[in-house]
Amino acid sequence: MVKTIEVIGVNKEFVIHHERHQSLKERLLHPGSGSSEKFHALENISFSVSPGETVGILGHNGSGKSTLLKTICGVLAPTSGEIKLRGNLAALLELGAGFQPELSGRENVYLYGAMLGLKRREVAAIFDEIVDFSEIGKFIDTQVKFFSSGMYVRLAFAVAVNVDPDILVVDEVLAVGDERFQAKCMDRIARFQQEGRTILLVTHNGDQVRQLCSRAIVLDHGSLVADGPTTESLKVFREYLHADEVTPAETASGQIRITSVTTPSGSFDVRTGAGVHFDVGVESAQAFGGQFVMEIFSRRGELISRSDAQATPVQLKPGINAIGIDIAELPLLDGVYEMNIGLLDERGQNVLAWSERAATLQVGSDGRERGIVEIAPSVTQL
Ligand SMILES: Nc1ncnc2c1ncn2[C@@H]1O[C@H](COP(=O)(O)OP(=O)(O)OP(=O)(O)O)[C@@H](O)[C@H]1O
Ligand SMILES: [Mg+2]
Secondary structure, eight states: OOOSEEEEEEEEEEEEEEOSSOSHHHHHHSTTOSEEEEEEEEEEEEEEEOTTOEEEEEOOTTSSHHHHHHHHTTSSOOSEEEEEEOSSOEEEEESSTTOOTTSBHHHHHHHHHHHTTOOHHHHHHHHHHHHHHHTOGGGGGSBGGGSOHHHHHHHHHHHHHHSOOSEEEEESOTTSSOHHHHHHHHHHHHHHHHTTOEEEEEOSOHHHHHHHOSEEEEEETTEEEEEEEHHHHHHIIIIISGGGGSOTTOTTTTSEEEEEEEOTTSOOEEETTOOEEEEEEEEESSOEEEEEEEEEEETTOOEEEEOOGGGSEEEEOSEEEEEEEEESSOOBOSEEEEEEEEEEETTSOSEEEEEEEEEEEEEEOOSSOOSSBOOOOOOOOO
């Protein structure tokens, strides 16, 4: 099988200098002082991507995602290992995107195009399309240092998608800009997928990964810890790696575990509009105050609902806790839905325990409504 991207045993080390003598004079007086240390940003990474695949890359801050994308696009050379690309262009789209602040939007479009290997007349041929897509309008001749972050990303995105790349590499830019433009970018990415182009997508937004990627890779401290179907990788990322996010003050992390999610009948078959009750078993090493949160997804990975954790505080006692959850009337229509549940800390900022795909809801509907949620209008005639 032909591969678009092959990453073979890639390592990337950065050398970090610890200067004891900071000023130039001091450094001249004490040459060779201070120490340097090697930092392993990527450790023996191997994977390959087939043509037309969209692969998500998940990992905490500093786990090596951007470094990996840069080595794939040839912006950084790996310290060892090899990267093979098929196709003529891999467009890297990242915040900053190498724009020169003093230059105008127009000049930066040509510069960015050149960086991606396009000739001036090739950029000229798609220039209007780029400006059109970016919705920058007359600001195209303004220095980009006066651009808002949204305008910046709009222009960079417009260039990256209009240069006809075989591989599109997106580093956390889909969350910038207003919602309407984000939706436009998502549509464009969907079109890229239909056209059979290969996409690598770094985002902290699990929902986007779920929606766009059939496969995801998880990096942790420079190592690849998961590579598989998105739901499996998200499970690794959210259930096993969330503890990293917990600040040291909350040492109870890792000592709280969701052990079971059950219903009295043993099944999650429910009817539209009916009440749902389920029990969550939680094992905790100590007493702890937290918040319960649940997420419901469609089979296609669209987030239908994430509950307001603040509205559902829970008090855990040491040992096994049984938490009963009630949904008064389930507004979902006919279909199969996935449910994730989790416990957050008291401030709702850190995940203490998580169960990805804790249950599958099978909803049956008696009515004639169609769609995902039940919305029942009433009619008043004057
Ligand atoms: N040029 C560099 N010199 C030294 N260290 C670097 C350099 N670039 C990245 N690093 C380090 O390598 C590690 C991985 O960085 P990287 O930017 O790839 O992480 P990331 O997963 O993209 O994080 P984030 O989610 O914050 O974007 C970090 O610890 C970072 O400090
Ligand atoms: Mg990054």
